[in-house]
Amino acid sequence: MILDASTFPEGHVVRARVCVAGSGPAGMTLARALALRRIDVLLLEAGGPEPDDASQQLYAGRVEGDPYFELDLARLRCFGGTSGHWAGYCRPLDAHDFLPRADPPRPGWPIGRADLDPFLAAAAEILEIPDRFADRPVGSDLLRTVFHVSPPVRFGEKYRAFCAEDPHLRLCLRSAVVNLVPGAGGIRALEVVTEAGDGAQRRWQVEADDFVLALGGIENSRLLLWANATHGQALIPPAALGRYWMEHPTFSVAEAVVWRDPDGLFVNDQAFFALSPAALERSGGLNLSFDIDVMAYPDQTRALIADLMCAAPALGQAVMDAFGKNLVCGARVHAQCEQLPDAANRVALGEARDRLGLPRVVLHWRKSAADRAGVTRAVMALAEGFAAAGIGRLRLLDWVLDDRRPIPVDRVMASWHHMGGTRMGNSPADSVVDAQLRVHGLGNLHLAGSSVFPSGGYANPTLTIVQLSLRLADHLATRLAR
Amino acid sequence: MAEAAGPTRRRLLAGLAAAGLVARIALPRLFRIRRRWVLDRADR
Numbered sequence: 001m002i003l004d005a006s007t008f009p010e011g012h013v014v015r016a017r018v019c020v021a022g023s024g025p026a027g028m029t030l031a032r033a034l035a036l037r038r039i040d041v042l043l044l045e046a047g048g049p050e051p052d053d054a055s056q057q058l059y060a061g062r063v064e065g066d067p068y069f070e071l072d073l074a075r076l077r078c079f080g081g082t083s084g085h086w087a088g089y090c091r092p093l094d095a096h097d098f099l100p101r102a103d104p105p106r107p108g109w110p111i112g113r114a115d116l117d118p119f120l121a122a123a124a125e126i127l128e129i130p131d132r133f134a135d136r137p138v139g140s141d142l143l144r145t146v147f148h149v150s151p152p153v154r155f156g157e158k159y160r161a162f163c164a165e166d167p168h169l170r171l172c173l174r175s176a177v178v179n180l181v182p183g184a185g186g187i188r189a190l191e192v193v194t195e196a197g198d199g200a201q202r203r204w205q206v207e208a209d210d211f212v213l214a215l216g217g218i219e220n221s222r223l224l225l226w227a228n229a230t231h232g233q234a235l236i237p238p239a240a241l242g243r244y245w246m247e248h249p250t251f252s253v254a255e256a257v258v259w260r261d262p263d264g265l266f267v268n269d270q271a272f273f274a275l276s277p278a279a280l281e282r283s284g285g286l287n288l289s290f291d292i293d294v295m296a297y298p299d300q301t302r303a304l305i306a307d308l309m310c311a312a313p314a315l316g317q318a319v320m321d322a323f324g325k326n327l328v329c330g331a332r333v334h335a336q337c338e339q340l341p342d343a344a345n346r347v348a349l350g351e352a353r354d355r356l357g358l359p360r361v362v363l364h365w366r367k368s369a370a371d372r373a374g375v376t377r378a379v380m381a382l383a384e385g386f387a388a389a390g391i392g393r394l395r396l397l398d399w400v401l402d403d404r405r406p407i408p409v410d411r412v413m414a415s416w417h418h419m420g421g422t423r424m425g426n427s428p429a430d431s432v433v434d435a436q437l438r439v440h441g442l443g444n445l446h447l448a449g450s451s452v453f454p455s456g457g458y459a460n461p462t463l464t465i466v467q468l469s470l471r472l473a474d475h476l477a478t479r480l481a482r
Numbered sequence: 483m484a485e486a487a488g489p490t491r492r493r494l495l496a497g498l499a500a501a502g503l504v505a506r507i508a509l510p511r512l513f514r515i516r517r518r519w520v521l522d523r524a525d526r
Contacts, residue, residue, distance in 0.1 A: 311516040312525040383520030393525070395518045 002164050005172040005194035005202065012204040016042035016170070018476060019190060019208040021177045024081020026449035026465045027214030028155045029126060032162060033473035035169035039480060042206055043169060044192060046176035046215075047078035049156070058176070058354050061218075061361030065345075067409065068247075068365055074416055075216055079173060080156020082216065083462070086416075088152030090129050090463040091145070092120060094287065096277055097338075097457035101285050104340050104370045107454050110426050110435035116467040123466040127153050139389030141279035141381060144265070145272045145289065147460070177213070178356050180227040182235055186444035187211050193356050201356070210476055214448035214469070217418025221245070221347035221451060222361050224422065224432070224439075229349065229359075237428035237440045242348060244341040244423050246456045248415035249367050251407065253379045253400055254333040255304055256292065257319050258392035260326070265391070269294035274458070275381055283381040286374030287338040289458040290382050292331045301330030307395065315393075333394060335379065336415055336458050340370055347421050372407070376400055417461050419453040436475050437468070448472055 008014075020031040023045040031043040047055040055078060061071040068074075076084045093113065100108030124131035129148035136144040163171040174195050181189040189205040196202065213220050221242040228236050258265070265271050273290040275283060295301050305323055309316030322328040339345075345366065349359035383394035399407045425431025428440035433452050439445045448469050450461040 307515055308519060310512060311519040312521055315521070315525040380520070387520060387522040387525075393522075394520050396520065398518070401517060 001167070001169065002171045002173070005175045005192070005204065006196040008194065008202050008204045010202055010204070012202075013189070014042060014170075014172075014204065014206050016040055016206060016208045017480060018042070018210045018212065019044065019206045020212045020214060020448075021190065022046075022081060022214035022216065022219075022449070023079050023155065023171070024214065024216060024449070025083050025155055025462050026081075026469050027212070028080065028159055029123075029466050029469035030212060030214060030448055030473050030476075031169055032159060032166075033470055034476060035162075035166050037473070037477050038168050039477060041169045042208065043163065043171045044175045044177060044190075044206070045079050045171065045173050047076070048174050049079045049160075051076050051078045051084060055174075058356065060354075061363060062350060063363045063365060065364055065366040068363070068414060069416065071218065071361060071363065075218070075418070078156065079160070080154050080158075082416075083153060083155040086150075086152050086462060088127075088150035089147050089460040090124075090127055090150055091133060091147045091459040092116065092467070093457040093459050093464050094274075094277075096280065096285075097287060097455060097459075104284065104286070104374065106285075106341060107423075107425060107430065109454050110424055116464065116471065119467040119470040120463075122470050123463055124148075126466055127463060129463075135274075137276065138273070138391065139385055141276050141385040142389060143274050143276055145274045147272055150462075176356055177215070177223060178226075178358060179230060180211075180223075180235070180445070181205065182231055186442045208444075209480065210444045210446065212446045212448050212472070212476075217245075217421065217450045218347055218361055218363065220447055220449060221421035222349065222358070225347065225349050226358055236442075237432055239429050240343075240423055240425070240431050242421050243343045243346040244420040244454070245345045245347055245363070245365065246339045246341055246419040246453070247365065248336050248417045248456060248458060248460075249339055249371065250413050250415055251335045251337065251375055252332065252397060252411040253290075253335050253375070254383065254394040254396045255295075256331045256333055256386065256392050256394045257301070257305055257308060257323075257328055258292065258294075258331050258386075259322070259328055259390070261391070266292075266294060273382060273385075275378060275385070279381050279385065280378075283377040284374050286340070286371070286378060287458050288375065288378045289336045291334045291336065293334070295330040295332060301328075304330045304395065308393065328392075331392075333379075333382075335375060337371065337375055337378075338456055338458050340368060340374070341420060341423070341455055342366075342368055345420075367412075369403075372403060376403065415460070417450070417456070419450040419456040419461060422447050422451040423454040424452045425454060437472050446472060446476070
């Protein structure tokens with residue numbers, strides 16, 4: 001059922017068993033899973049049914065540090081959330097992504113891959129992808145990895161009819177959570193503002209047994225920081241709040257000559273590789289995905305092979321001969337990288353306010369020297385693995401070979417993946433939520449989405465987000481049944 | 483007026499110039515190219 005919140009009188013109170021704020025992959029998955037269990041859910045979406053400029057404007061913010069995307073372009077504030085413009089790449093985190101590491105330092109997750117595996121099939125069904133990821137060893141140090149590509153599922157389109165018709169779910173669009181109302185041992189209510197078409201604002205509240213914020217990898221931190229600023233620092237554990245924010249930096253790292261193998265190395269002229277767990281351990285543990293894309297034009301490959309002939313004349317001549325028989329291709333190698341969690345990378349509140357009265361976001365984000373060193377080591381491991389396995393040879397870009405050289409601006413960016421800020425852990429001293437995604441110290445406030453990731457691996461986060469929401473639905477259903 | 487170089491001296495100077503070019507430009511370039519490629523020992 002869709003409620004028109006713009007008709008609510010000022011100060012109106014809506015009551016629900018569970019209130020979920022945010023209708024992106026995290027919130028929609030959770031709300032639907034609860035409704036399917038006949039649990040009364042109120043789903044709040046800050047934006048309208050489709051993206052619009054007035055709504056996106058509320059996501060504008062400032063980035064300090066490395067170049068990054070405009071914050072109002074990097075996510076969508078509308079029904080279905082950022083699934084409205086995602087590319088669809090899916091892969092679960094690897095088992096070792098959940099483990100702690102001493103050097104470079106990384107906390108473990110309080111859960112392991114085995115805790116999320118039971119939700120893989122259901123998550124894959126939601127995202128309309130196969131649920132098997134059959135990575136293939138290549139030599140001793142490499143894996144040819146599998147990503148599945150969702151159509152991509154737009155959660156707003158896919159579940160619009162469900163939200164309109166399901167008797168256990170109520171949806172309010174254009175209803176932004178602007179603060180928390182504390183109660184005894186938890187949250188008593190959420191303060192909500194609904195903007196009517198004429199710009200008039202209605203302030204109302206939601207009371208519920210349980211609340212889940214699924215506002216996104218930046219907005220979860222923003223709202224909780226604002227709650228602490230208005231209610232005192234004790235409400236949400238402040239030590240890690242907003243901090244340890246991560247992306248998946250992407251780099252152009254190399255070019256390659258690659259033998260076109262008969263058993264399908266490339267799919268649509270693209271192949272993905274990662275280091276095997278043993279090679280990953282030797283290279284320092286930063287997990288990376290290498291995306292090998294076949295060069296579009298033969299002249300590019302010919303020039304690359306001519307260069308190889310200078311370095312290794314006999315090999316170069318053999319490769320040139322093979323290229324003439326279409327047995328070899330040139331390729332570009334890009335890396336999508338795990339970023340080390342760093343307390344200095346954080347979501348903060350700026351001085352400027354948006355029209356709902358919330359402080360604008362200031363995102364502090366930099367890639368560290370340790371991030372770069374991890375990339376360099378992993379690229380070397382990939383190059384040596386390629387040569388050892390006889391797949392091809394890599395020509396490294398100059399910035400990879402010389403860490404004093406700045407990375408050219410056209411060789412580096414990020415993946416639109418927002419992780420951390422409210423990370424999961426066992427202690428409020430260094431995390432915000434516990435293993436069940438419950439905010440430490442608050443009995444009935446949970447968080448969903450990639451803001452809870454303590455580390456990000458390299459896998460695109462949406463599949464993990466959906467798995468976590470399905471797991472949270474199980475947990476909440478069990479709680480409510482008591 | 484400088485004394486004109488004989489044929490032997492000219493060849494010597496040309497050889498030195500060529501060697502200089504090789505040392506200053508060609509060899510570093512070749513080393514850079516070789517450094518960029520990650521090769522198997524048997525490739526060289």
